[in-house]
Amino acid sequence: DSGVTQTPKHLITATGQRVTLRCSPRSGDLSVYWYQQSLDQGLQFLIQYYNGEERAKGNILERFSAQQFPDLHSELNLSSLELGDSALYFCASSAASGSGADTQYFGPGTRLTVL
Amino acid sequence: GEDVEQSLFLSVREGDSSVINCTYTDSSSTYLYWYKQEPGAGLQLLTYIFSNMDMKQDQRLTVLLNKKDKHLSLRIADTQTGDSAIYFCAEIRTTSGTYKYIFGTGTRLKVLA
Numbered sequence: 001d002s003g004v005t006q007t008p009k010h011l012i013t014a015t016g017q018r019v020t021l022r023c024s025p026r027s028g029d030l031s032v033y034w035y036q037q038s039l040d041q042g043l044q045f046l047i048q049y050y051n052g053e054e055r056a057k058g059n060i061l062e063r064f065s066a067q068q069f070p071d072l073h074s075e076l077n078l079s080s081l082e083l084g085d086s087a088l089y090f091c092a093s094s095a096a097s098g099s100g101a102d103t104q105y106f107g108p109g110t111r112l113t114v115l
Numbered sequence: 116g117e118d119v120e121q122s123l124f125l126s127v128r129e130g131d132s133s134v135i136n137c138t139y140t141d142s143s144s145t146y147l148y149w150y151k152q153e154p155g156a157g158l159q160l161l162t163y164i165f166s167n168m169d170m171k172q173d174q175r176l177t178v179l180l181n182k183k184d185k186h187l188s189l190r191i192a193d194t195q196t197g198d199s200a201i202y203f204c205a206e207i208r209t210t211s212g213t214y215k216y217i218f219g220t221g222t223r224l225k226v227l228a
């Protein structure tokens with residue numbers, strides 16, 4: 001158990017809908033990262049928040065947004081969902097801002113299925 | 116290019132050594148990582164190596180880094196069935212002062228009893 005929790009575990013929804021994925025980092029960790037893992041794209045970094053502020057951005061679509069709240073939990077919002085958004089979405093957390101050997105601890109993931 | 120490359124599959128017999136290879140792209144990457152993903156689970160950090168090192172050993176794991184060729188490898192000694200998983204290498208890329216993790220395609224290791 002990494003100490004990172006994600007809810008829900010599974011989510012099934014229809015195209016065009018909007019969903020929110022939630023992540024609670026390990027106690028004391030200030031950074032939260034979001035990743036998307038799909039069969040065709042592999043594991044892709046989406047976005048990082050550090051202590052409430054956006055720190056780094058990866059291949060995140062404009063239809064997706066995230067935020068980190070004062071209690072350091074984070075939410076990833078996915079809107080206007082398409083079939084291709086079906087994937088496993090991982091959250092990870094780390095103690096600091098993410099440079100160098102700042103170990104990332106991964107949550108169990110949320111499996112999103114868009115029908 | 117953007118991609119961090121790994122071979123897709125590796126099959127070894129229990130007790131043999133496994134070597135998983137990775138080719139990364141950014142010569143300025145300061146840290147390189149190996150993660151393990153078991154079925155239905157998230158990624159678990161196995162080990163990492165700083166770019167000024169050639170080798171790092173941690174129990175059954177040996178990481179070799181060839182900076183000139185941008186080649187990273189993970190050797191697992193005395194491979195066990197519990198080592199069956201997908202292994203990802205990752206590099207950290209710096210762009211305009213921010214850091215981004217780029218993961219490889221993953222190598223699925225199957226250990227035969």
